Amino acid sequence: xxxxxxxxxxxxxxxxxxxxxxxxxxxxxxxxxxxxxxxxxxxxxxxxxxxxxxxxxxxxxxxxxxxxxxxxxxxxxxxxxxxxxxxxxxxxxxxxxxxxxxxxxxxxxxxxxxxxxxxxxxxxxxxxxxxxxxxxxxxxxxxxxxxxxxxxxxxxxxxxxxxxxxxxxxxxxxxxxxxxxxxxxxxxxxxxxxxxxxxxxxxxxxxxxxxxxxxxxxxxxxxxxxxxxxxxxxxxxxxxxxxxxxxxxxxxxxxxxxxxxxxxxxxxxxxxxxxxxxxxxxxxxxxxxxxxxxxxxxxxxxxxxxxxxxxxxxxxxxxxxxxxxxxxxxxxxxxxxxxxxxxxxxxxxxxxxxxxxxxxxxxxxxxxxxxxxxxxxxxxxxxxxxxxxxxxxxxxxxxxxxxxxxxxxxxxxxxxxxxxxxxxxxxxxxxxxxxxxxxxxxxx
Amino acid sequence: xxxxxxxxxxxxxxxxxxxxxxxxxxxxxxxxxxxxxxxxxxxxxxxxxxxxxxxxxxxxxxxxxxxxxxxxxxxxxxxxxxxxxxxxxxxxxxxxxxxxxxxxxxxxxxxxxxxxxxxxxxxxxxxxxxxxxxxxxxxxxxxxxxxxxxxxxxxxxxxxxxxxxxxxxxxxxxxxxxxxxxxxxxxxxxxxxxxxxxxxxxxxxxxxxxxxxxxxxxxxxxxxxxxxxxxxxxxxxxxxxxxxxxxxxxxxxxxxxxxxxxxxxxxxxxxxxxxxxxxxxxxxx
Numbered sequence: 001x002x003x004x005x006x007x008x009x010x011x012x013x014x015x016x017x018x019x020x021x022x023x024x025x026x027x028x029x030x031x032x033x034x035x036x037x038x039x040x041x042x043x044x045x046x047x048x049x050x051x052x053x054x055x056x057x058x059x060x061x062x063x064x065x066x067x068x069x070x071x072x073x074x075x076x077x078x079x080x081x082x083x084x085x086x087x088x089x090x091x092x093x094x095x096x097x098x099x100x101x102x103x104x105x106x107x108x109x110x111x112x113x114x115x116x117x118x119x120x121x122x123x124x125x126x127x128x129x130x131x132x133x134x135x136x137x138x139x140x141x142x143x144x145x146x147x148x149x150x151x152x153x154x155x156x157x158x159x160x161x162x163x164x165x166x167x168x169x170x171x172x173x174x175x176x177x178x179x180x181x182x183x184x185x186x187x188x189x190x191x192x193x194x195x196x197x198x199x200x201x202x203x204x205x206x207x208x209x210x211x212x213x214x215x216x217x218x219x220x221x222x223x224x225x226x227x228x229x230x231x232x233x234x235x236x237x238x239x240x241x242x243x244x245x246x247x248x249x250x251x252x253x254x255x256x257x258x259x260x261x262x263x264x265x266x267x268x269x270x271x272x273x274x275x276x277x278x279x280x281x282x283x284x285x286x287x288x289x290x291x292x293x294x295x296x297x298x299x300x301x302x303x304x305x306x307x308x309x310x311x312x313x314x315x316x317x318x319x320x321x322x323x324x325x326x327x328x329x330x331x332x333x334x335x336x337x338x339x340x341x342x343x344x345x346x347x348x349x350x351x352x353x354x355x356x357x358x359x360x361x362x363x364x365x366x367x368x369x370x371x372x373x374x375x376x377x378x379x380x381x382x383x384x385x386x387x388x389x390x391x392x393x394x395x396x397x398x399x400x401x402x403x404x405x406x407x408x409x410x411x412x413x414x415x416x417x418x419x420x421x422x423x424x425x426x427x428x429x430x431x432x433x434x435x436x437x438x439x440x441x442x443x444x
Numbered sequence: 445x446x447x448x449x450x451x452x453x454x455x456x457x458x459x460x461x462x463x464x465x466x467x468x469x470x471x472x473x474x475x476x477x478x479x480x481x482x483x484x485x486x487x488x489x490x491x492x493x494x495x496x497x498x499x500x501x502x503x504x505x506x507x508x509x510x511x512x513x514x515x516x517x518x519x520x521x522x523x524x525x526x527x528x529x530x531x532x533x534x535x536x537x538x539x540x541x542x543x544x545x546x547x548x549x550x551x552x553x554x555x556x557x558x559x560x561x562x563x564x565x566x567x568x569x570x571x572x573x574x575x576x577x578x579x580x581x582x583x584x585x586x587x588x589x590x591x592x593x594x595x596x597x598x599x600x601x602x603x604x605x606x607x608x609x610x611x612x613x614x615x616x617x618x619x620x621x622x623x624x625x626x627x628x629x630x631x632x633x634x635x636x637x638x639x640x641x642x643x644x645x646x647x648x649x650x651x652x653x654x655x656x657x658x659x660x661x662x663x664x665x666x667x668x669x670x671x672x673x674x675x676x677x678x679x680x681x682x683x684x685x686x687x688x689x690x691x692x693x694x695x696x697x698x699x700x701x702x703x704x705x706x707x708x709x710x711x712x713x714x715x716x717x718x719x720x721x722x723x724x725x726x727x728x729x
Binding site for chain 1: 560561564565566568570571574575576577578583652
């Protein structure tokens with residue numbers, strides 16, 4: 001009954017696999033003996049480390065400062081001593097400058113973290129300052145610095161704040177659990193966000209496969225007497241993509257090459273809303289996040305609250321270890337997540353899940369010739385023609401690819417998922433985007 | 445004669461004459477003046493349209509040279525020969541550039557370098573680098589998917605069985621295309637007279653290099669020691685040695701002393717002392 005519930009055109013419905021973890025409460029993951037906190041956990045300029053080997057730090061102490069406007073600091077996530085500052089493995093696959101902190105197991109917080117009763121009177125500037133100082137970057141996985149999204153240029157009027165609880169990636173349930181367990185925090189965070197943006201209203205979008213979360217949110221909204229609406233959305237991937245969510249909820253289309261603010265919207269993840277509440281009301285920096293550890297290759301799938309900087313290997317130990325047939329570890333969901341090559345890489349601000357696939361699920365099938373079935377065209381939520389883009393890139397016709405709007409691709413992976421010829425469409429398109437951008441830079 | 449023949453010969457012949465006259469007139473009337481020098485230079489150029497000169501093709505380069513926008517020694521595939529020809533056509537003196545050759549500054553093939561994951565994606569180095577920075581554990585090393593080989597317009601490269609590109613020096617024209625194609629900056633142009641070059645671009649520290657590659661330079665600094673290169677022909681720049689004097693014979697000593705065998709000999713050493721040694725050793729035993 002797709003026409004009855006709100007959605008967008010295109011998209012796919014991969015198997016959900018959410019049953020693995022959806023009923024498990026969020027557990028606390030004991031902090032490891034050593035955390036590795038990278039200075040780059042967000043999109044934008046890397047932050048600059050401000051601690052040195054031997055420095056004593058408390059939980060919440062900043063260990064790096066913003067490297068610009070589009071940048072956020074990182075914080076100590078355990079108390080102890082700084083062991084070293086050096087490049088360490090990062091979930092992106094490369095080595096990134098990281099602060100390694102030895103945990104003294106005393107769990108001491110810095111002094112100024114605590115309830116601030118005056119938060120209702122804070123002005124907009126101070127709220128934004130607190131959000132940046134707390135190191136908050138989009139927690140849905142894209143890790144775009146939140147304070148930047150909340151400071152649109154004055155000529156863009158924002159009327160609607162949309163909070164994203166769609167969680168359309170298969171397997172992941174961290175946002176789902178957060179909506180059930182931290183309902184009030186999310187709504188209070190939303191209040192702050194609406195105030196900062198000067199928006200008229202707020203809306204929450206949740207996919208229909210999480211009706212318990214929809215009910216909990218609606219109940220809490222009634223209890224707190226808030227003017228927000230909760231939308232139960234059609235279960236379809238990528239429902240949680242910014243532009244698709246706006247299309248589904250307020251029925252506006254973000255123009256090609258544009259941003260949500262061009263249609264008067266700002267989208268924030270539920271995790272971000274909760275973190276904003278903590279940052280503004282408790283002055284508490286972002287030092288941990290909810291992560292779904294799931295998949296057929298892990299012994300005890302569950303949802304955990306994990307300190308940022310905890311190595312994946314430590315997390316897996318807490319979940320009963322990897323199964324013998326484990327084949328591939330992915331940070332994030334199976335559609336857009338990043339395959340990992342080193343389990344020493346740490347949990348970062350954008351780690352929504354750790355998915356362990358078994359050997360059988362891990363391999364790609366061989367690419368075969370395109371039969372022009374156009375399944376990918378039907379599936380593309382952006383209305384692009386992935387088949388054409390893929391072929392243009394393959395034959396190095398980057399001008400044509402640009403004319404077919406290759407830069408509008410959101411890399412959701414729907415086209416590659418439906419392709420019966422197993423063509424690596426997203427990879428071709430990503431490569432094409434790189435070449436087109438390089439060409440543009442050269443020309444300018 | 446049959447009148448049919450006569451009439452058809454007259455008609456067709458007449459038409460031919462008419463069109464011929466028309467074409468002759470049009471050729472005079474709409475003629476575009478081309479500097480004969482441009483044509484002569486196009487004639488002299490190799491015609492590969494490789495773009496090494498920075499122009500979109502040979503004819504564009506010829507025009508630019510005649511206009512004086514570019515110096516006449518920019519055609520590296522043509523080399524000194526072509527430079528001289530162009531200079532003669534233009535009636536100027538041109539400084540011949542030192543002929544160069546492309547080299548692969550990485551020896552970490554499948555056997556030597558560690559892979560961090562199995563790559564099954566698009567077979568292109570730039571594309572592979574998008575996936576977690578490429579499958580090589582060394583973040584400086586050759587990704588081995590042969591983008592440079594595919595890009596070479598002179599067929600002067602091939603991929604070895606060990607997964608590394610190899611340059612046919614005789615065919616290489618130093619057109620620079622492999623250098624700009626490589627996403628890792630492993631290809632470089634060096635003077636043809638350079639005897640020894642360093643085949644590693646890793647700026648990592650010793651421990652990091654050793655853990656990922658058996659032939660990577662780990663900055664032990666032996667090659668810059670006065671014992672090895674007393675003339676200072678090699679200097680350290682952060683974690684990599686840089687060859688300052690390409691003609692020094694001490695570079696051969698550096699090659700011998702290098703514990704990781706990161707240097708490569710292009711031109712065999714003049715006095716084959718080592719060969720004599722082995723011969724005498726064999727005769728003794």
